[in-house]
Amino acid sequence: MVNKLKRxxxxxxxxxxxxxxxxxxxxxxxxxxxxDALSSVAYGTEQILIVxxxxxxxxxxxxxxxxxxxxGLLTILVLSYRQTIFSYPSxxxxxxxxxxxxGTSTGLIAGGSLLVDYILTVAVSSxxxxxxxxxxxxxxxxxxxxxxxxxIMFLTLMxxxxxxxxxxxxxxxxxxxxxxxxxxxxxxxxxxxxxGGHAEVPELGAAVSNISLFLLLKAFSSGCSAxxxxxxxxxxxxxxxxxxxxxxxxxxxxxxxILGIMFIGISLLAYWYGITPQMKETVVxxxxxxxxxxxxxxxxxQGVTALILFLAANTAxxxxxxxxxMLAKDKFMPNMFMARGDRLGFSxxxxxxxxxxxxxxxxxxxxxxxxxxLYAVGVFIPFTLSQLGMMVRWxxxxxxxxxxxxxxxxxxMLTTLTITLIFIFTKFSQVWMVFIFLxxxxxxxxxxxxxxxxxxxxxxIDLAKDKPVIKGSTIVVPVAGITRVVLHSISYARSLTDNxxxxxxxxxxxxxxxxxxxxxEWNPGVRLITLRSRYRSILRPxxxxxxxxxxxxxETDHITILIPQFITRYWWQNILHxxxxxxxxxxxxxxxxxxxxxxxxxxxx
Numbered sequence: 001m002v003n004k005l006k007r008x009x010x011x012x013x014x015x016x017x018x019x020x021x022x023x024x025x026x027x028x029x030x031x032x033x034x035x036d037a038l039s040s041v042a043y044g045t046e047q048i049l050i051v052x053x054x055x056x057x058x059x060x061x062x063x064x065x066x067x068x069x070x071x072g073l074l075t076i077l078v079l080s081y082r083q084t085i086f087s088y089p090s091x092x093x094x095x096x097x098x099x100x101x102x103g104t105s106t107g108l109i110a111g112g113s114l115l116v117d118y119i120l121t122v123a124v125s126s127x128x129x130x131x132x133x134x135x136x137x138x139x140x141x142x143x144x145x146x147x148x149x150x151x152i153m154f155l156t157l158m159x160x161x162x163x164x165x166x167x168x169x170x171x172x173x174x175x176x177x178x179x180x181x182x183x184x185x186x187x188x189x190x191x192x193x194x195x196g197g198h199a200e201v202p203e204l205g206a207a208v209s210n211i212s213l214f215l216l217l218k219a220f221s222s223g224c225s226a227x228x229x230x231x232x233x234x235x236x237x238x239x240x241x242x243x244x245x246x247x248x249x250x251x252x253x254x255x256x257x258i259l260g261i262m263f264i265g266i267s268l269l270a271y272w273y274g275i276t277p278q279m280k281e282t283v284v285x286x287x288x289x290x291x292x293x294x295x296x297x298x299x300x301x302q303g304v305t306a307l308i309l310f311l312a313a314n315t316a317x318x319x320x321x322x323x324x325x326m327l328a329k330d331k332f333m334p335n336m337f338m339a340r341g342d343r344l345g346f347s348x349x350x351x352x353x354x355x356x357x358x359x360x361x362x363x364x365x366x367x368x369x370x371x372x373x374l375y376a377v378g379v380f381i382p383f384t385l386s387q388l389g390m391m392v393r394w395x396x397x398x399x400x401x402x403x404x405x406x407x408x409x410x411x412x413m414l415t416t417l418t419i420t421l422i423f424i425f426t427k428f429s430q431v432w433m434v435f436i437f438l439x440x441x442x443x444x445x446x447x448x449x450x451x452x453x454x455x456x457x458x459x460x461i462d463l464a465k466d467k468p469v470i471k472g473s474t475i476v477v478p479v480a481g482i483t484r485v486v487l488h489s490i491s492y493a494r495s496l497t498d499n500x501x502x503x504x505x506x507x508x509x510x511x512x513x514x515x516x517x518x519x520x521e522w523n524p525g526v527r528l529i530t531l532r533s534r535y536r537s538i539l540r541p542x543x544x545x546x547x548x549x550x551x552x553x554x555e556t557d558h559i560t561i562l563i564p565q566f567i568t569r570y571w572w573q574n575i576l577h578x579x580x581x582x583x584x585x586x587x588x589x590x591x592x593x594x595x596x597x598x599x600x601x602x603x604x605x
Contacts, residue, residue, distance in 0.1 A: 010160045013342040022164045022344050023241040026251050031171035032163070033236055034255040036121055036229025036315035038174065039308045041181060041262040043128055044070070044226025045270050046283040051219035053276060059208045060201070060271060062216060067267035070223045071260050073415055077227060078256035080387055080412040081234045082249050083405055087393065089245040092326050093235035094382035094389075099330075101389035101396070105442070110382040111327055112441040113434075114235070117378030118316035118323070121228065122357035124375050125316075126151050127366050129309035131282060133302075138280060144366035149358055151310045156354035159317040162343035163239060170311055177308035178258060180301050184284075185265035188291040192272045201274040218426040224419050225376040226263055229312070230256070231383065235319045313357070321349030331452040332445040377431045380420040381438075387413035472557040473497040476549060477526070478542060478584060479504050479564065482518055489564035489599040490524050499557065503545055505531045505538045538580060539587045550593060560595040561588060567602045 024032065048066050052059045081093075088096050094114060099107025126148040134141040158166040202208075233252045240247045266284065269275075273290045275283050288301040321337070325346050328337035341347025364371070387409045394406040423431060475493045479486045479502050486502075493500045502519075506512035512530045519528045531541040550559055565581040568574055581598065588596055 010157065010341075010343055011162070011165070022162055022239075023244075024163065024167055024239050025241055026247050026254070028164070028167035028171055029233070029236075029240055029247070029251045030254055031174040032167045032318050033232045033239075033251065033315055034229070034258070035170070035174050035308060036125070036232060036312040037227070037255055037259050038178065038229075038262070039125060039128075039312035040226035040228060041259070041266055042282065042284050042305050042309055044223055044263055045267045046277055047222035047225050048219045048267070049270065049275070049283065050277045051215065051222050055208055055211045055215055057274075057276065058202045058206060059211055059215075060274070060276065061204050061206060062208075062211070062219065063267055064204060064271055066216070066220050066223050067264055069220055070226060071264055073224060073419070074227055074230070074256060074260055074263075076408070076412045076415055077230050077383065078252055079408050080390065081231060082252055083408065084234045084386060084390060085237060085245050085248045085252065087390065088234075089237055091235055091237035091239075091322060093231050093323075094386035095323060095326060097389035097393070098382075098385040101392040102385065106385060106389075108332065108442050108445050109438065110385040111323060111332075112438055112445065113378045113381040114231070114323055115320065115327075116434075116437065116441065117228070117375060117382075118320040119353060119356045119360065120371050120375040120378060121316040122152060122155075122313040122353060123360035123364070124371055125309055125312035126357070126361060127364075128312075129306045130366060131309075133306045134280070141280070145361060148361045148366055152313070152354055152358050152361070155310070155313055155317060156350060159314070159345060159350045160341065160343060160347055162345055163318065165343075166314070166317075170314055173304060173307040173311055177304045178262070180304045181262045181266070184288060184291060184301055185262070185269065188269040188273070188287060189265075191291055192269070201271065214426065217422045221376070221419055221422040221426055224380070224423075226259075228376060228379045229315050230259075231379065231386070232315045232319045236322055238322065239318065316353060316357075317350055320353045321346035324349040324352070327445070331449045333448060374431050374434060377420060377423045377434050380416050380423065381434075383416040384413055384420055387416060472553075473499060473560060474549060474553050474557040475500045475560045475562050476546060477502045477562045477564065478538075479528075480580065481515070482522055485564045485566045485601040487524070488601045489562055490526055492599050493562050494525065500526045501549075502526050502528045503531065503542060504528060505533050505541050507533055507536050539584065542584065543587065543591075546588070546591070546594060554593060558595060559593070560597055563596065563598045565598050565600055567600050569603050569605060573603075 045063065045067065048063045049060060052062055084093065084097055088100075090096070095107050095111035097107075098110040127144070129151060130144045130147045133147060134144060140147065158169060230252075233248050233255065237244050237248045240251075266287065269287045269291075270283055273287060275286045275290070277283060278286065282305075284305055285298075285302055288298045292298050292301075324333055324337040327333040328335055336348045337346060337352075339346070339348060341350075360371070390409040391406055391413060394402040394409065473496060475497060477486070477489055477493055477500065479489075490500070490502065502524075504512070504515050504519075506515060509532075512532065516528065516530060529545065531545060533541045546559070546561065553559065561584075563581045563584055568577070585596055585598065588594065
């Protein structure tokens with residue numbers, strides 16, 4: 001039944017030879033890898049306006065020059081990551097660039113920041129999508145956590161089905177969102193041109209008495225949250241069809257162009273219509289209502305906006321497993337992240353991402369908007385390190401035309417470093433956790449690698465010197481009575497060696513006497529040792545006996561504890577039994593000098 005449910009949810013297993021068919025075309029990759037960046041349109045302008053409103057309605061005109069500055073940074077990042085794609089066509093983005101050029105520790109900072117950012121992406125995006133739904137249907141506001149969790153589960157299952165299948169399905173809402181926003185921008189611009197704007201909107205350049213450079217920088221850094229997800233294409237180059245790097249570069253350029261047009265369009269409409277942030281209604285919702293009224297088109301735009309905000313998380317589902325794979329390959333994360341699942345995706349990474357992001361939504365009760373600054377810092381740290389790494393690369397190798405490339409990365413590094421510092425100084429109360437959490441993640445990476453290094457040292461053998469040691473064998477069989485399970489185990493033990501001993505632990509003298517009498521009557525050709533347990537524990541007397549056997553025979557024999565165990569036909573029948581065999585195995589498992597084996601006996605009723 002479990003296998004049938006699994007097949008229904010994620011589909012049939014795929015052969016390894018089908019991996020090439022899972023590669024993405026440019027249009028599908030644009031939908032999958034750009035959903036995070038494109039969805040930023042839904043909240044980027046709003047984040048700017050929230051900060052500016054501290055200076056009053058008169059300050060909203062500053063949203064236009066700030067949006068233009070964000071566009072300039074977007075251009076720099078697109079050009080910079082385009083260079084990264086051609087320099088590192090195997091993918092990995094900021095982690096590989098920083099590790100290769102700035103050292104392993106710096107690479108781990110970039111990689112750790114991105115992993116945390118991808119988890120935050122899923123949590124923030126699912127919550128933002130829920131906000132879009134509750135803006136249109138306020139009565140659902142109390143169910144925001146449940147809605148977000150359902151969407152996280154849906155995206156997790158879709159990605160477990162394979163990247164091609166999820167891309168085919170998810171591309172539709174992404175392109176519907178792009179089309180809808182372009183319709184909104186064109187319609188809103190036409191209505192404004194015909195005199196439908198806000199009558200009291202402050203003019204560009206109007207004096208604002210209480211505005212400050214600090215406030216403007218804070219608004220700019222908030223608007224830069226619209227740039228999260230730009231790096232995803234450079235991380236996921238292996239997911240593209242050949243020629244992978246060229247297709248990735250073209251996809252990145254398309255994403256930058258679409259994002260830039262939509263972002264500046266929404267910012268202009270928000271200014272023209274005098275939109276201000278509201279607690280229970282998003283900026284996009286207000287623009288759509290001002291343009292179309294609360295009719296069919298309004299609800300359509302809200303619907304596709306909610307969808308894209310949910311699907312923004314899909315970028316993380318594409319990039320997180322790949323980055324986790326690369327870190328695992330370098331022994332900084334558990335080996336399980338290198339394993340491909342039935343549908344050829346890195347299933348463990350997908351499940352891990354879904355579980356952690358769901359926990360964040362639950363902990364923050366669906367109000368993850370306070371995580372957006374932390375989320376943005378998690379992106380801009382790798383942005384900065386990636387640009388710095390590319391600068392070092394150009395200085396080292398100095399290929400043809402390297403000066404121009406160096407200049408682009410230098411501008412990119414200085415700009416992203418400035419944004420990172422702005423985030424830290426203007427929103428320290430919201431991002432201070434990164435200075436605690438990120439060092440802990442780096443420490444964990446090093447501990448994992450240290451474990452793998454120590455494990456390899458202990459498992460490695462000298463092929464010339466280390467040979468198998470031949471010893472005899474002593475087998476100890478714990479028994480609870482005389483049953484077919486015991487008969488099966490004794491028969492197997494005697495097929496291996498004549499040196500077999502059975503052990504029975506009794507709780508009183510009468511139990512022990514009856515067991516000895518029945519054993520003598522049965523006479524299986526194996527000596528029975530009986531032990532008295534004064535505290536009704538089987539484990540402790542058995543352990544002491546095994547230590548005694550080991551002390552006497554360890555030099556000449558391998559000691560094997562052969563545990564009889566019957567396997568019930570149905571899983572629920574296990575509840576009806578005390579599972580003593582499992583307890584014995586778990587208790588003895590830490591004993592390093594004995595072999596523990598189980599002889600299963602399968603019940604047929």
